[in-house]
Amino acid sequence: MALPPNVNATDFESALRAWRDSVGADWVFTSDADVALYRDAYSPFWGEPEERVASAAVAPSTVEQVQAVVRVANQYKIPLYAISTGRNLAYGGSAPVYSGSVVLDLKRMNRVLEVNERNAYALVEPGVSYFDLHEHITKAKLDVWVDPPDPGWGSVIGNALDGGGGWTAYPFRDHFGAHCGMEVVLANGEIVRTGMGALPDSKSWQHNKWGYGPWVDGLFRQGNMGVVTKMGFYMMPRPEAMQTATVQGAGQDDIVPLLDTLNLLENQHVVNGSTSLFGGPRPPGAPPGAAAWTIQVPIYGPEKVVRAQMEYCREKFAKIPGATFTEGELFRTPLDAATLNRVRKVSFGVPDLSTFGMLGRNPANPAPPGGHIGFSPIIPRTGEAVLEYSRFYTENLATVSEGGTLRFLGPVFMTNWERSMVAMIMFPIGRDPVHNRKMRGAFERWVELAAAKGWAEYRAPAAFQDLCAKTYSYNNGALTRLRETIKDAVDPNGILSPGRYGVWPKHLRKA
């Protein structure tokens, strides 16, 4: 059995004994085989000394048990790493950022505490997955939709806290933005409820997210200031209809008016669905007139409103010379089983795992390495930024890919967020240390090159969270220093998820 760093065997045994008393012996894992289940299956350091691994795991099922576990960890200064469902694959999965931490596995806290159809919100625990919440809603015949991200087994709370997003309408697909109220266990074991939840016997915890006074919820997003044990979310009342239009522009520079028009329509909330952008530099030999850019434009709402909004979109895009606008099938909800089987389920509030087909074994890629990580810098939502990033990628590709011998997927321009874009590059990761080392080098190079151009990550794999945090260095890293000051105040022993998103407690900070 491995020991957590800077913890002696006697203290660790005492802590394990206390945890077994609190949560039951079956839910404290110390054997090599059990702890190995917490390895990050997509670790870019798989099998190498730098791989981030746990020393043990403890799995409480109630908030009182979480309090007890945290108090013991605080007493013995044992680092904990909280996970919800542990399915944050490509961003660290169920493995800690700080090797030797004890994983605080919240999967057993899997209760859907409330789904309120009338006011369209839910209150859930961290172990509730999108599949669980969807099943609950379906069984109870409630007329609200889940907003699923790509992997349906992810935690509703965990995805929101990591900065994840989904595929239905705005604002619901910004998962952290759509939350309303939290319950958090601090490092000393104390429970805090945020927003209106701070009122004893609150009647409006999930009705108003701001409450009174300074808003602290942001400290727990990609954070390590506490363990979130409950969270409320706004949900979308089932929309009557959904329709997607396809807009195409032939010229390379058409991306500028195309995105300007799309931005206007989204900022006016005429378009509310999660749009998609495809295209880029036209390959040599492409037929004349072939589309350089394609945008999928989905709209959710009452049928007659959707039809009117589509007409308005058509008028706006018609002002771009040469652009084509094609309306797709209008779907009335709820979909029957046959229709659901031919559409992209997540766009209709039904979670699935089909995304794993993209980077898994498939006819186009019969021998993939298995895992992947992504570099996801935020760029402005303008056509000029897309063209600049495309040039940047092309100009640096030969060098970073070692003469084309390393295969990346990218750049994928994601228009999921209303006000910005993600210009993603994907890196296949497997079990071959030589391949992984080359991919790590390429990842680091893209981060450095992008930062020099003013582009930085919104979310990063555990192994690169320090690297990406360092790119946010304005005024000698003032933001990082502010976070460290808060961390030291609320978690003086530095026991909660040390290093998560580059925030380290005082005793582990490097000069």
Added chain:
Amino acid sequence: MMKRATLPAAFAALFVPLAAIAAAAPPAAGEAVYTRWCVHCHSSGRGNPGTDSLQVKYSGKVPAVLLERTDLSPEAVSLFVRQGVLSMPPFRKTEVTDAELAALSSYVSQKYKKPR
């Protein structure tokens, strides 16, 4: 000839206790675990990455849908669940307990034909 999913002897030894638990588990228990954890990737039809992956791997020499396989022993099922394979990560005991794994392995391997 059909390829069989074989196991090293050391792994097979690990699963002796599971076989004993599985004998006591009703088939419905295994089906419930399968429906909760496996069905999203290993069913038939569109959008099943596990099925799609096995179709490419075996090119139809063995069925791509898990429940149609006759070459998966309970021990092989348990191994894949706890070890993971390719894009599929391992499943922790807070997700699938040992007792649930035994029931699942028995359920998925219901058509298993022992090699002579």
